[in-house]
Amino acid sequence: MPLRSNPTLRQRRLGTELRRMREQAGLGGSELARTLGISPGQMTQMEKAKIGVSPERLRTVASACNCANQPLINALVDMASEREKGWWEKYRGTLTTDFLEVAELESRATRLTICTTTFVPGLLQTSDYASAVFDRIFPPLPPQDIATRTAFRIKRQEAVRSSAIPFQAFIHEAALRMQFGGPKVLAGQLGSLLDASQQLGISIRVVPFAVDTFPGSGENLTFAEGPVPELDTIQMDVTQGALFFDAPADLAKHRVIFARLDSKALSEEGSREFIRSVMEDVKKTYE
Structure with a gap:
């Protein structure tokens, strides 16, 4: 062989x-x-x-x-x-390995918990917002590459949107206010977040600027739970792509980070009110 x-x-x-x-x-x-x-x-x-x-x-x-x-x-x-190939394999050779491995990690997880500080989590992004995120990359990507990456990101959302995988997102206020694509795109994205927060299996918690400490700040993190704790995985977004960590010490450290986030973030209902207020502020800039 x-x-x-x-x-x-x-x-x-x-x-x-x-x-x-x-x-x-x-x-x-x-x-x-x-x-x-x-x-x-x-x-x-x-x-x-x-x-x-x-x-x-x-x-x-x-x-x-x-x-x-x-x-x-x-x-x-x-x-x-396991023998069956995942849907992401058809993108092999078109997208970099990082994209495929993130999709593979998410699809095999039993639960996903995400912390973002710079943009709305990819699994909750609208097409317009995702396209704007990819459009800001330097050097600029060709339009076809932006379209392919956006379609791939939307495809990744199916498991979460279908409630197949429980999903929790801790989103810093900075991510709610960063404008990718302008105020109308952001307002649409915030409205989509509100809709998603009402879906079964999706929990959205906001960490406002007013919180005195923010564990894990500056990092976009995904904690992907496996069928047993030993098979949990941490994925971190960096400029060069995606990093994966699975050493017991790394897993223990990030369990503490997410536990602290849980204690600092607004409740689900409080988060919806906060997102709604930000959305109304954004709409005032163009209405």
Whole structure:
């Protein structure tokens, strides 16, 4: 079987969890390989996701590593059993890998919690607003690229809009007031936020300027919960693209950050009132 040239985010995560399982057992790669009856090179390729691992082999690895965390083992077996390609794969070669991996992460999550400070979360953006966000990139993107990225972003929203994945967004007041595309586009976006806040499975909480501290400020973060806590993932937006974190220390840190956000943000009803007031202020600039 040929080696994978570009393992997906999920495939890499599975390899990472195999490595963690081995390291927690205090085993070296060569030592575990001998126990499994494979070469050290194969062991390395499994952990780097260059080759796949069958559900049966995964259970053998767990047994050899004395892993007694059955919920984690079952979740990893499910990952190893995945064969169906996601809808985002048809964009491979058209969009950068970051776009595809964010969509993959979101679609496999059991719950999504997002914190944004500079713009409305992508999963809640209108087409006009999303196009304006992409239009402000420098160097400028060709119109066709903007259209493709916008269509991709709207497609990503289906799982959240259909209530298939519970979704919570903490949105800083700065993001509500930043104008992408002008006041009319922003007013339309704020109206769409109000509508979304009434949908089943969607919770929108505002963090106003008046809050004295804002944990995680300056970062747009997504906390994607997996089927078990060990498979949670943090995704951070940066200028160069998307970063992903899954180390236990990173997950623990960001659980605290989001817990603090929960204690600081306005209630859902208070947030709706706040968004409505901002929208009315924006409308006054052009009516």
